[in-house]
Amino acid sequence: MDTFSPRxxxxxxxxxxxxxxxxxxxxxxxxxxxxxxxxxxxxPVTIDWNALEYTAGINTSFAQFRERLWxxxxxxxxxxxxYELDLYPAGTHPVERMTQAGHxxxxxxxxxxxxxxxxxxxxxxxxAFAALAANSPVMPGLRGQYKSYRVRYLANYDVTPVAIxxxxxxxxxxxxxxxxxxxxxPTLEVRIPDGPSSRCFLAEFATFVAAFVHQQGxxxxxxxxxxAEYREYLVNRWVAAxxxxxATLSWNGEPRPVVEILGEMLDDSTDALAxxxxxxxxxxxxxxxxxxxxxxxxxxxxxxxxxxxPYLLAAAFGKLLRHWDAFDEYLATAAPLExxxxxxxxxxxxxxxxxxxxGTHFYSTREAMYFPPPEADAIIAxxxxxxxxxxxxxxxxGLVLSRIDDGHTLLEEAx
Amino acid sequence: xxxxxxxxxxxRAISGEQQAKQRVEISFKAxxxxxxxxxxxxWLKDQVLKIEREVTDLREVGDPGDYLPLSVEESSRWLxxxxxxxxxxxxxxxxxLAISLRWWKDEKGPEYQILANGRxxxxxxxxxxxxxxxxxPTASFFSSAPAxxxxxxxxxxxxxxxxxxxPAGTPYAxxxxxxxxxxxxxxxxxxxxxxxAGKEGGGIAAWHERGREIDHFQRPEHLIERPLEMAxxxxxxxxxWRPSEKMTTLAMSCTGIRREQDxxxxxxxxxxxxxxxxxxxxxxxxxxxxxxxxxxxEFHFHTGxxxxxxxxxxxxxxxxxxxxxxxxxxxxRGAWLTERNGASGSRMFSxxxxxxxxxxxxxxxxxxxxxGWRMSSGWAMVEHPExxxxxxxxFDRHRPPFLYSWAGAQTITLEPxxxxxxxxxxxxxxxxxxxxxxxxxxxxxNGGWVACRAALPDGGVRCGIIARxxxxxxxxxxxxxxxxxRAVPLTLTRVLGVGMVASAVVDFPAGMxxxxxxxxxxxxxxRRPGVAVGTGGR
Numbered sequence: 001m002d003t004f005s006p007r008x009x010x011x012x013x014x015x016x017x018x019x020x021x022x023x024x025x026x027x028x029x030x031x032x033x034x035x036x037x038x039x040x041x042x043x044p045v046t047i048d049w050n051a052l053e054y055t056a057g058i059n060t061s062f063a064q065f066r067e068r069l070w071x072x073x074x075x076x077x078x079x080x081x082x083y084e085l086d087l088y089p090a091g092t093h094p095v096e097r098m099t100q101a102g103h104x105x106x107x108x109x110x111x112x113x114x115x116x117x118x119x120x121x122x123x124x125x126x127x128a129f130a131a132l133a134a135n136s137p138v139m140p141g142l143r144g145q146y147k148s149y150r151v152r153y154l155a156n157y158d159v160t161p162v163a164i165x166x167x168x169x170x171x172x173x174x175x176x177x178x179x180x181x182x183x184x185x186p187t188l189e190v191r192i193p194d195g196p197s198s199r200c201f202l203a204e205f206a207t208f209v210a211a212f213v214h215q216q217g218x219x220x221x222x223x224x225x226x227x228a229e230y231r232e233y234l235v236n237r238w239v240a241a242x243x244x245x246x247a248t249l250s251w252n253g254e255p256r257p258v259v260e261i262l263g264e265m266l267d268d269s270t271d272a273l274a275x276x277x278x279x280x281x282x283x284x285x286x287x288x289x290x291x292x293x294x295x296x297x298x299x300x301x302x303x304x305x306x307x308x309x310p311y312l313l314a315a316a317f318g319k320l321l322r323h324w325d326a327f328d329e330y331l332a333t334a335a336p337l338e339x340x341x342x343x344x345x346x347x348x349x350x351x352x353x354x355x356x357x358x359g360t361h362f363y364s365t366r367e368a369m370y371f372p373p374p375e376a377d378a379i380i381a382x383x384x385x386x387x388x389x390x391x392x393x394x395x396x397x398g399l400v401l402s403r404i405d406d407g408h409t410l411l412e413e414a415x
Numbered sequence: 416x417x418x419x420x421x422x423x424x425x426x427r428a429i430s431g432e433q434q435a436k437q438r439v440e441i442s443f444k445a446x447x448x449x450x451x452x453x454x455x456x457x458w459l460k461d462q463v464l465k466i467e468r469e470v471t472d473l474r475e476v477g478d479p480g481d482y483l484p485l486s487v488e489e490s491s492r493w494l495x496x497x498x499x500x501x502x503x504x505x506x507x508x509x510x511x512l513a514i515s516l517r518w519w520k521d522e523k524g525p526e527y528q529i530l531a532n533g534r535x536x537x538x539x540x541x542x543x544x545x546x547x548x549x550x551x552p553t554a555s556f557f558s559s560a561p562a563x564x565x566x567x568x569x570x571x572x573x574x575x576x577x578x579x580x581x582p583a584g585t586p587y588a589x590x591x592x593x594x595x596x597x598x599x600x601x602x603x604x605x606x607x608x609x610x611x612a613g614k615e616g617g618g619i620a621a622w623h624e625r626g627r628e629i630d631h632f633q634r635p636e637h638l639i640e641r642p643l644e645m646a647x648x649x650x651x652x653x654x655x656w657r658p659s660e661k662m663t664t665l666a667m668s669c670t671g672i673r674r675e676q677d678x679x680x681x682x683x684x685x686x687x688x689x690x691x692x693x694x695x696x697x698x699x700x701x702x703x704x705x706x707x708x709x710x711x712x713e714f715h716f717h718t719g720x721x722x723x724x725x726x727x728x729x730x731x732x733x734x735x736x737x738x739x740x741x742x743x744x745x746x747x748r749g750a751w752l753t754e755r756n757g758a759s760g761s762r763m764f765s766x767x768x769x770x771x772x773x774x775x776x777x778x779x780x781x782x783x784x785x786x787g788w789r790m791s792s793g794w795a796m797v798e799h800p801e802x803x804x805x806x807x808x809x810f811d812r813h814r815p816p817f818l819y820s821w822a823g824a825q826t827i828t829l830e831p832x833x834x835x836x837x838x839x840x841x842x843x844x845x846x847x848x849x850x851x852x853x854x855x856x857x858x859x860x861n862g863g864w865v866a867c868r869a870a871l872p873d874g875g876v877r878c879g880i881i882a883r884x885x886x887x888x889x890x891x892x893x894x895x896x897x898x899x900x901r902a903v904p905l906t907l908t909r910v911l912g913v914g915m916v917a918s919a920v921v922d923f924p925a926g927m928x929x930x931x932x933x934x935x936x937x938x939x940x941x942r943r944p945g946v947a948v949g950t951g952g953r
Contacts, residue, residue: 311418312486359773360777
């Protein structure tokens with residue numbers, strides 16, 4: 001059985017473009033550059049809102065993908081420099097509100113039923129991919145609490161958790177961590193990765209994701225995962241966004257460092273990698289990242305202490321981003337990072353409590369870890385039972401929650 | 416705060432690599448001012464400037480031709496090189512003016528000129544380190560004690576700085592030139608407001624409470640930000656879903672400053688859209704005896720001939736009434752530095768019918784939209800409990816706005832908006848606010864109140880209360896300063912466009928600013944008792 005035939009892969013890599021006053025170039029002007037690049041490179045380069053989107057066409061091997069990526073980056077860089085513009089390849093920006101992704105399309109798939117079953121099988125691995133690709137440790141007003149703010153905040157609802165689907169009762173889906181998108185190009189799209197800064201990483205990562213998905217496509221299972229597995233995935237997703245490669249995930253109920261899981265996924269992909277003309281030895285950057293638990297976000301975070309102002313941070317980081325190997329060089333000398341333990345139930349509760357202020361619509365608690373209704377409601381009930389929150393219902397405002405601070409409701413006079 | 420951004424002309428390493436850090440000297444030319452990317456100051460034109468930075472990777476700096484944003488601190492000496500101290504003073508003429516020029520293009524300092532009382536004095540600077548300085552006795556300009564206010568205008572090349580001497584203890588409104596730009600300062604015995612006229616359509620940039628000498632609109636001075644982005648009051652005009660961007664750059668002209676028997680009044684006017692003959696006015700009225708500001712904003716869609724549009728087709732196309740219709744919507748945005756990083760602390764209150772509403776987002780970058788109810792109580796209050804900072808907004812109960820609030824990492828906003836309406840030439844819309852700020856406040860479904868205090872001229876403390884109360888509430892207050900307590904009736908005053916405002920002023924001749932202040936207004940207790948505020952205040 002092979003769900004993918006022929007075996008292909010590609011990327012949609014969104015990259016912001018800035019001028020020498022630090023202004024992001026808008027859609028209309030980017031369209032012109034996308035048109036010129038598409039014409040010249042014969043690759044479907046396009047735009048996505050205010051980002052130039054490198055769409056790598058249909059690739060059948062690591063070498064082909066890599067060669068096209070190098071060709072695109074070099075030509076795009078040169079074309080933009082004629083207008084004194086620079087690419088800003090990263091998941092987020094300190095000043096601009098847009099988030100950028102590096103989606104991986106895995107083809108060729110036309111059997112939507114198999115694709116939906118594969119989604120149900122693949123979702124548990126998405127946090128591992130998110131951890132490896134984490135590259136958005138800053139957003140306007142925020143920095144350093146998450147290694148992927150993009151995943152934490154769902155990329156402005158451009159990447160949402162997978163919903164387990166039954167092929168018998170499904171409509172088309174869009175925008176989840178991984179979904180079969182046969183209504184468009186015949187691929188399964190992995191949307192969770194942040195936009196990368198290192199092209200070498202993108203080449204290795206896209207090939208790894210494709211090989212892993214191809215491999216999974218040879219053993220598609222019909223059974224559907226249950227609520228416990230789904231909850232584990234959602235907590236893992238949050239942990240991956242927060243800690244990147246330092247994360248410890250819950251794996252079949254047991255804590256396991258994400259780097260170990262990724263290592264195993266790489267080993268499982270050996271045969272599929274070979275079909276794409278690669279082996280694990282061709283992915284040295286990823287191996288080094290796993291060995292040191294260092295992701296691209298860790299590199300960006302090294303600038304935080306010296307550039308407190310977001311404008312200064314954006315300028316300094318933007319200049320480093322011109323150098324495609326700057327992250328690779330950093331990684332070569334970076335000190336290994338320590339793993340962070342998997343959060344216990346108290347930490348999960350605390351993360352939910354943190355989403356509640358005063359008069360907070362109860363649905364905001366869903367956004368802590370995106371738990372489905374029974375689980376999310378149980379957490380609200382638990383917090384209320386412990387006296388940590390109050391609830392108030394009115395027809396005009398709906399159900400709102402308020403956190404109780406040091407044993408006093410905030411509506412009461414403070415001690 | 417604004418900052419300078421430059422284009423790099425050269426980069427030079429000035430110390431060797433030590434502990435993975437390198438010190439570099441970066442030469443650059445001024446390119447623009449951040450964050451709006453407006454023109455750099457004229458005096459920096461063609462000048463090559465230099466800064467030093469410590470970097471771990473030289474590539475962070477970039478190459479000649481690259482963008483180089485400077486921090487607020489790095490920018491200051493180039494954006495505001497000429498300074499005079501004092502910039503503003505009260506009552507007595509300063510003996511000397513201390514003039515400093517923190518940057519000049521040549522080794523030799525330029526000449527400066529001071530103008531006051533029709534006399535003009537020219538001088539040269541002395542150089543101390545990298546700063547040019549001069550001291551000048553103010554007596555050189557006056558043969559006898561002058562009537563205040565008085566202005567000393569210092570000019571040097573294309574730079575200008577002003578020292579303004581204002582009468583003490585007299586409420587007033589006046590245009591001032593401060594280092595960061597032009598403001599209109601309106602002052603009574605409780606407050607000192609700085610109103611920006613050059614941008615933001617006339618917004619309140621500073622709200623000093625004189626008793627405690629605190630600014631309710633304090634902001635992080637070290638971050639690059641739009642003038643009223645993180646703190647301040649600005650008004651909004653809507654012609655669609657989003658507020659008009661034109662308001663952010665709109666400069667207002669002063670059309671009058673008036674001292675009345677018991678208030679100071681400032682009028683500002685601006686053209687929001689010439690093509691649509693759309694104008695806006697602000698009237699800021701500050702009564703002498705109350706801790707209150709009455710703020711009236713109008714948007715007028717005028718009749719009259721529109722200026723011709725250059726690209727318009729000569730042929731007149733057929734029109735229907737809808738073609739002349741314009742959406743007019745309005746609102747305002749009060750922004751404050753939030754406490755405890757948005758996770759707790761600062762919050763806001765309002766009420767509708769018998770419901771008290773409290774709002775505080777725990778998440779950052781979150782807009783809270785309350786579309787299901789209007790603020791029919793006619794009040795909203797913002798509280799920062801740790802710094803004892805309360806601001807009360809009162810508005811019309813009969814056509815109340817909807818409550819919106821945004822939580823930023825360092826900001827909490829109150830952003831009420833009124834429903835839009837169709838308008839045609841000759842129509843206008845507007846709103847009036849009565850605003851009070853203080854150190855103690857109370858809320859309940861029955862209303863909200865704020866109290867503040869100021870020093871009495873001959874010693875003692877004066878406390879003021881502004882409240883909006885439900886009609887059924889007894890309009891009385893008990894005010895406590897230390898162990899002294901006074902019971903006072905509240906005076907109900909109709910403020911046109913706002914409705915009834917309850918107020919009281921209580922004097923404690925033996926009181927001190929260092930004593931804690933508290934109150935119960937109607938049946939609403941203080942949310943937190945007041946604390947000692949030191950001996951600040953003039």
